[in-house]
Amino acid sequence: MTAPASLTALKGIIFDLDGVLVDTAQFHFRAWKRLAGELGIPFTAHDNEALKGVSRRDSLEHILALGKVSLTEEEKNGRMAQKNAWYLELVNELTPDDMLPGAKSLLDELRTCGVRIGLGSSSRNAELILQKLNISGYFDGVVDGNKISKSKPDPEVFTLCALHYLHTQPSDTIVVEDARSGVEAARAGGFFCVGIGHLPQADMVIASLEQINATLLDQALQAYRSV
Numbered sequence: 001m002t003a004p005a006s007l008t009a010l011k012g013i014i015f016d017l018d019g020v021l022v023d024t025a026q027f028h029f030r031a032w033k034r035l036a037g038e039l040g041i042p043f044t045a046h047d048n049e050a051l052k053g054v055s056r057r058d059s060l061e062h063i064l065a066l067g068k069v070s071l072t073e074e075e076k077n078g079r080m081a082q083k084n085a086w087y088l089e090l091v092n093e094l095t096p097d098d099m100l101p102g103a104k105s106l107l108d109e110l111r112t113c114g115v116r117i118g119l120g121s122s123s124r125n126a127e128l129i130l131q132k133l134n135i136s137g138y139f140d141g142v143v144d145g146n147k148i149s150k151s152k153p154d155p156e157v158f159t160l161c162a163l164h165y166l167h168t169q170p171s172d173t174i175v176v177e178d179a180r181s182g183v184e185a186a187r188a189g190g191f192f193c194v195g196i197g198h199l200p201q202a203d204m205v206i207a208s209l210e211q212i213n214a215t216l217l218d219q220a221l222q223a224y225r226s227v
């Protein structure tokens with residue numbers, strides 16, 4: 001067995017969940033598209049990009065604004081419950097095999113190296129998904145939509161996770177995100193941000209978690225902090 005990499009800069013890492021560790025971003029899209037269809041609002045994959053990382057309520061408000069539709073508070077609550085029920089039908093089928101490529105081995109390596117691992121998600125379903133994937137035990141801290149008062153792009157989810165649960169500082173902690181709102185949140189909090197997909201605002205952009213490992217992340221953070 002090879003010895004774990006010895007890291008100098010990286011003390012903590014915070015993963016977003018949907019679209020980073022598991023492909024539930026497409027489940028959110030399918031459920032919102034179905035809801036938008038019922039309201040007669042055209043809703044495309046391009047429109048959906050703006051919803052990634054955004055809370056359930058803010059997502060509904062965004063779709064209603066797209067269609068210039070207004071609903072009462074009671075109707076909004078009903079629509080959110082309906083969307084979540086459709087979303088959970090899809091989530092209930094998840095198994096550990098549904099983790100995105102490279103996610104499980106990266107978690108294993110980071111844990112072996114002693115990096116503190118956090119989850120920073122806007123979702124209120126995060127704990128359920130971690131259980132479905134059987135990865136709850138990897139996390140030193142889980143901050144989800146139930147624990148925050150301000151959704152991404154506010155940095156609250158990441159700063160709370162690092163300072164309160166991981167006991168790390170933004171300067172020695174990396175955030176991994178797949179959403180524009182999440183990259184903005186990470187950068188606003190002073191974190192080095194790895195973006196997955198087309199996210200030019202991120203400090204490092206990758207196509208998949210398979211492209212990174214603990215040593216690469218540590219070196220990237222060192223280089224960024226020494227500038």
Ligand code: BG6
Nearest residue numbers: 018028052053056122123124125
């Ligand atoms: C984020 C997703 O992780 O969680 C968003 O990127 C979603 O698309 C948000 O709206 C809230 O999720 P939930 O599960 O609480 O409806």
Ligand code: MG
Nearest residue numbers: 016018019178
């Ligand atoms: Mg995401």
